[in-house]
Amino acid sequence: MSEPHSPAFDTDILIAGGGLAGATLALALAHRLPQLRVTVVEAFPLSPDARPEDYQPSYDARSTALAWGSRLIYDDLGLWSSLSPHATPIRRIHVSDRGRFGATRLSAEEHGQDALGYVVDNRLLGLALMRALGEQPSVSWKAPAKVVGVEPLSEGVTARLEQDDESSSLTARCLVVADGGRSGLREQLGFNVETSEYGQNALIANVTFSHPHDFVAYERFTDAGPLALLPRGKPGRAGREAALVWTLADAALEETLALDEGERLARLQARFGWRLGRFVKMGECAHYPLTLTTVQEAVRPGIVLVGNAAHTLHPVAGQGFNLALRGLMTLVEAFEQATASARPLGDMGVLQGYQARHRQDQRDTVRFSDSLIQIFGHHSRALSAARDAGLVGMDLVPGARRWFARRAMGLGPNAAGRSAGKRS
Ligand SMILES: Cc1cc2nc3c(=O)[nH]c(=O)nc-3n(C[C@H](O)[C@H](O)[C@H](O)COP(=O)(O)OP(=O)(O)OC[C@H]3O[C@@H](n4cnc5c(N)ncnc54)[C@H](O)[C@@H]3O)c2cc1C
Structure with missing residues (x-):
C-alpha cells in the first residue's frame, strides 16, 4: 500500500x-x-x-x-x-x-x-x-x-x-x-x-445589436441548424452584446465566411429574427467541426x-x-x-x-x-x-x-x- x-x-x-x-x-x-x-x-x-x-x-x-x-x-x-x-x-x-x-x-x-x-x-x-x-x-x-x-x-x-x-x-x-x-x-x-459527426460546424463570434439583451440567452432552432446567443457585458447593466454559437453545415460555413461583415450580419438577422433589434457588428469569427x-x-x-x-x-x-x-x-x-x-x-x-x-x-x-x-x-x-x-x-x-x-x-x-x- x-x-x-x-x-x-x-x-x-x-x-x-x-x-x-x-x-x-x-x-x-x-x-x-x-x-x-x-x-x-x-x-x-x-x-x-x-x-x-x-x-x-x-x-x-x-x-x-x-x-x-x-x-x-x-x-x-x-x-x-x-x-x-x-x-x-x-x-x-x-x-x-x-x-x-x-x-x-x-x-x-x-x-x-x-x-x-x-x-x-x-x-x-x-x-x-x-x-x-x-x-x-x-x-x-x-x-x-x-x-x-x-x-x-x-x-x-x-x-x-x-x-x-x-x-x-x-x-x-x-x-x-x-x-x-x-x-x-x-x-x-x-x-x-x-x-458521431453532426456534419456541422460551430461558428463563434461576439455580436452587437441595437436592443439590450436583458440577460436573456437564446437557443434558437432553425431549419439550417441551431444557434445560441449568450448575453455578455457587465453583470449590472443589460448590454447589447452576445456570444454567438451558429451551427452551419460545411458548405454554408464556407459561404458565410466568404461574406463581408454586412452580408454576414444580414444572414444572421434572417436566421435569428428581430428580437434583439438590428445586428450591427460581428467580431472575429472562429469555427469548430x-x-x-x-x-x-x-x-x-x-x-x-x-x-x-x-x-x-x-x-x-x-x-x-x-x-x-x-x-x-x-x-x-x-x-x-x-x-x-x-x-x-x-x-x-x-x-x-x-x-x-x-x-x-x-x-x-x-x-x-x-x-x-x-x-x-x-x-x-x-x-x-x-x-x-x-x-x-x-x-x-x-x-x-x-x-x-x-x-x-x-x-x-x-x-x-x-x-x-x-x-x-
Ligand atoms: C464553440 C464551443 C462553445 C462551447 N460553449 C460551451 C458552453 O457554453 N458551456 C459549456 O459547458 N461548454 C462549452 N463548450 C465546451 C467546452 O469548451 C469544453 O468542454 C472545454 O473547453 C473542455 O476543456 P478541456 O480542458 O477538457 O480541453 P481543452 O480546452 O481542449 O484543453 C486541453 C489542453 O491540453 C493541452 N494538451 C494537449 N495535448 C497535450 C499533451 N500531450 N501534453 C500536455 N498538454 C496537452 C492543450 O494545449 C490544452 O490546453 C463549448 C465548446 C465549443 C467548441
Whole structure:
C-alpha cells in the first residue's frame, strides 16, 4: 500500500493538459487534498506566470455558459469572487423554433435563483484559474511541455515528457488525461472511442445589436441548424452584446465566411429574427467541426480521462464543460475516499467507483444535448409538429419545464449534495 508523498513516485497526481478541465482539477485537488503533490503538464506556454495573451487554446476568445451548479462548484473552490465581476448572469433562457409556433421560457426567478447560469469569457476564466493556482504550493507546472507516452507500473504510471527538445520521465500514482477533444494520449493508450459527426460546424463570434439583451440567452432552432446567443457585458447593466454559437453545415460555413461583415450580419438577422433589434457588428469569427465523442470506459489502472478527452458534446446546449466540472468533483471525492482509506489513487476499484458515479450524469447530459440537436435538426413535418408540441408542452407542464431547467442549470445528480439555494 502506498502512502501520499511516497518517495517511490515523483508526484502523486499528474495531469496531462492544463486547459479548463486540467487547471480546474488541479485547483480542486489543492483545496480538498492539499497533502497530495499535483503536477500539471501543458503543451502551450500556459502557467501561473504566463501573460494573459498566451492563454491558448483552452482560454481563447470563446465564452462559456457556466450553469448555476458550476457557479456553486467555483464558489466552493474560492474562485467565484474573482469571476463574478466579469460573469454576465443569464436570468432567462428562451428556447424557440424560428418561424414556428412553439417557444419556451425559463426564468431564474421561477426557480428561486439569481441566475440560471453565467456567461464568462474563457480568457478570464483561464486568468482567474492561473492566478489561483499560482498560490497553491502543492501544484507544480511544466509548460510548455508535453506528455508523449505512458508506461503502466504495478501501481501508477511512468509518463514520458518532452520539454525544450529534451526528454524526461516522471512517475505518478495516477495520471489524469485532460488533453482535450482530439486527445492524442487517449488514442495512444487505445481507449475505445465512439464518435458521431453532426456534419456541422460551430461558428463563434461576439455580436452587437441595437436592443439590450436583458440577460436573456437564446437557443434558437432553425431549419439550417441551431444557434445560441449568450448575453455578455457587465453583470449590472443589460448590454447589447452576445456570444454567438451558429451551427452551419460545411458548405454554408464556407459561404458565410466568404461574406463581408454586412452580408454576414444580414444572414444572421434572417436566421435569428428581430428580437434583439438590428445586428450591427460581428467580431472575429472562429469555427469548430462538431462531433459527439464519448468513451465506453474512461479508466484504466492508474489512468483516468476527464473533460473533452472523455466526452465532447454539441456546444449549442452549453453542457460540455459543465458536465466535465461535475465529473472532476466526483473524481476528487473518489481520491478523497481513497486517501482516507489508504488505498492507492490509481487503484482500479477507486477509478471504477468514480466512473460509476459519473456515468449516469454523462449519459443524461449527452442524451439531453444530443436529443435537442436530433429533434430540432430535422425538417420533417411530423417532427416539426412534435417539437412545437414539445416546446408548448414544456410551457404547459411544470414538471417538464423543471426537468429542462435543472439540466440547463447543470444540476445533475452529483449536485444533489450541494446547496442549490439562492446566493448573490
Ligand atoms: C464553440 C464551443 C462553445 C462551447 N460553449 C460551451 C458552453 O457554453 N458551456 C459549456 O459547458 N461548454 C462549452 N463548450 C465546451 C467546452 O469548451 C469544453 O468542454 C472545454 O473547453 C473542455 O476543456 P478541456 O480542458 O477538457 O480541453 P481543452 O480546452 O481542449 O484543453 C486541453 C489542453 O491540453 C493541452 N494538451 C494537449 N495535448 C497535450 C499533451 N500531450 N501534453 C500536455 N498538454 C496537452 C492543450 O494545449 C490544452 O490546453 C463549448 C465548446 C465549443 C467548441
